[in-house]
Amino acid sequence: MDFKPMQYVYEAVGNPTAYTLLLLHGTGGDERDLLPLAGSLGKGFNILSLRGNVQEHGMPRFFRRLGMGVFDEEDVHFRTHEMVHFLKELATKEGFDINKLIAVGYSNGANIAGAVLILYPELLAGALLFRPMQPLGGIEDSFETPRQQPVFMSAGTQDGTVDPAATAAYATLLNSNGFKVSTFDIPAGHNLVQRDITLAAEWMKDNFQ
Numbered sequence: 001m002d003f004k005p006m007q008y009v010y011e012a013v014g015n016p017t018a019y020t021l022l023l024l025h026g027t028g029g030d031e032r033d034l035l036p037l038a039g040s041l042g043k044g045f046n047i048l049s050l051r052g053n054v055q056e057h058g059m060p061r062f063f064r065r066l067g068m069g070v071f072d073e074e075d076v077h078f079r080t081h082e083m084v085h086f087l088k089e090l091a092t093k094e095g096f097d098i099n100k101l102i103a104v105g106y107s108n109g110a111n112i113a114g115a116v117l118i119l120y121p122e123l124l125a126g127a128l129l130f131r132p133m134q135p136l137g138g139i140e141d142s143f144e145t146p147r148q149q150p151v152f153m154s155a156g157t158q159d160g161t162v163d164p165a166a167t168a169a170y171a172t173l174l175n176s177n178g179f180k181v182s183t184f185d186i187p188a189g190h191n192l193v194q195r196d197i198t199l200a201a202e203w204m205k206d207n208f209q
């Protein structure tokens with residue numbers, strides 16, 4: 001397959017058993033966007049942040065879409081395989097534990113993280129999905145994880161981009177396939193607010209410290 005490498009920043013914490021936060025930005029962002037957020041999620045984590053390989057009118061994304069909220073599912077598959085291939089190679093190069101990745105994704109970044117949960121259910125140690133949408137349809141019982149990894153999801157109750165009811169259905173789907181999903185409804189729109197960060201930091205403490 002014609003996989004391309006990805007732009008990234010990696011900051012090692014100097015502990016071979018550390019978890020690594022895998023930061024995945026939203027549409028139009030880049031690998032620097034979520035670095036401040038990562039600092040609020042606790043200490044002692046390696047930080048790996050990627051830039052999406054797709055461009056939409058000059059804006060980086062992790063996979064193509066056909067319209068607002070309508071995903072090119074063939075590209076979702078391809079880009080998910082491309083990213084996982086890259087992560088596996090990078091784990092060897094940079095020396096982090098591939099089994100200790102915690103995805104931290106916002107919007108489009110949350111959606112590629114969700115595609116990893118579905119297509120590689122055992123890969124991630126956990127995931128924080130801010131304003132996520134289910135990235136693939138028709139997958140009800142086609143995946144399963146025995147690892148029971150924890151997943152954090154926050155939805156904005158006034159989000160004009162993502163329907164909170166669809167987020168609830170997505171959480172149910174992940175739960176029924178073995179993930180332990182905690183969902184949080186936040187009185188906000190599509191943008192991240194302080195409450196997302198506070199709840200995510202508490203969830204990290206409960207699950208990874």
Ligand code: MLT
Pocket residue numbers: 026027065069107108109111131132133161
């Ligand atoms: C997407 O993946 O397209 C979104 O969740 C919406 C966005 O990134 O703007």
